[in-house]
Amino acid sequence: MATPHNIVVLVGSIRKESFTLKIANALAKLAPDTLKLDVVSLHGISFFDQDLETTPPADWLAFREKIQKSAGVLFVTPEYNRSIPGVLKNAIDVGSRPSGKSSFLGKPIGIISNSPGPLGGVSAAKHLQNILPGISGPILGQPEIYLNGVGDAFDEKGHLAKEGLQKVLQQYIDAYAAFVDKHNK
Numbered sequence: 001m002a003t004p005h006n007i008v009v010l011v012g013s014i015r016k017e018s019f020t021l022k023i024a025n026a027l028a029k030l031a032p033d034t035l036k037l038d039v040v041s042l043h044g045i046s047f048f049d050q051d052l053e054t055t056p057p058a059d060w061l062a063f064r065e066k067i068q069k070s071a072g073v074l075f076v077t078p079e080y081n082r083s084i085p086g087v088l089k090n091a092i093d094v095g096s097r098p099s100g101k102s103s104f105l106g107k108p109i110g111i112i113s114n115s116p117g118p119l120g121g122v123s124a125a126k127h128l129q130n131i132l133p134g135i136s137g138p139i140l141g142q143p144e145i146y147l148n149g150v151g152d153a154f155d156e157k158g159h160l161a162k163e164g165l166q167k168v169l170q171q172y173i174d175a176y177a178a179f180v181d182k183h184n185k
């Protein structure tokens with residue numbers, strides 16, 4: 001079998017019991033053999049500061065290298081105040097520099113938003129669709145995925161307990177795998 005494509009999964013919440021993290025971990029298990037998902041915490045990425053661009057901190061360099069070495073980037077994010085959380089925007093800003101040399105360039109992108117509420121974090125997903133085109137590769141447009149009501153989707157061990165949710169995640173990760181294949185030929 002061919003070596004699986006290494007996919008960086010950026011988790012937009014650093015909360016320990018984050019539903020977003022649980023969704024990312026569930027995706028890692030559902031992914032087909034052609035993908036290997038590396039679920040990355042954004043904890044510990046220093047604030048972007050343009051003054052540091054000539055001598056970037058080690059954590060920026062490590063983060064950029066991880067993205068550069070990947071075959072694609074999957075964003076899994078909650079919504080904060082109708083947008084993406086600050087930790088995720090900070091990581092995107094770090095990865096987008098130096099100017100014109102974004103680490104995300106050429107990487108096939110997937111976007112999954114979620115919320116315990118009824119709207120599934122759709123505004124966060126839409127904001128990512130605004131932010132990324134200038135600094136990334138192609139963004140998977142179909143299927144769209146905005147997961148609502150995730151508050152009761154996991155059992156006490158953090159495993160996915162809602163069959164319907166498992167099904168949509170499976171459909172999405174299979175579509176994303178095909179998209180990654182197409183853009184890594």
Ligand SMILES: Cc1cc2nc3c(=O)[nH]c(=O)nc-3n(C[C@H](O)[C@H](O)[C@H](O)COP(=O)(O)O)c2cc1C
Binds near residue numbers: 021119
């Ligand atoms: C600062 C803040 C703003 C929030 N704004 C929204 C929002 O705009 N839309 C929404 O659906 N949920 C909102 N929430 C609720 C989050 O969806 C909820 O806290 C969720 O569990 C966060 O994701 P996590 O479980 O992965 O940490 C907000 C939560 C916080 C802390």
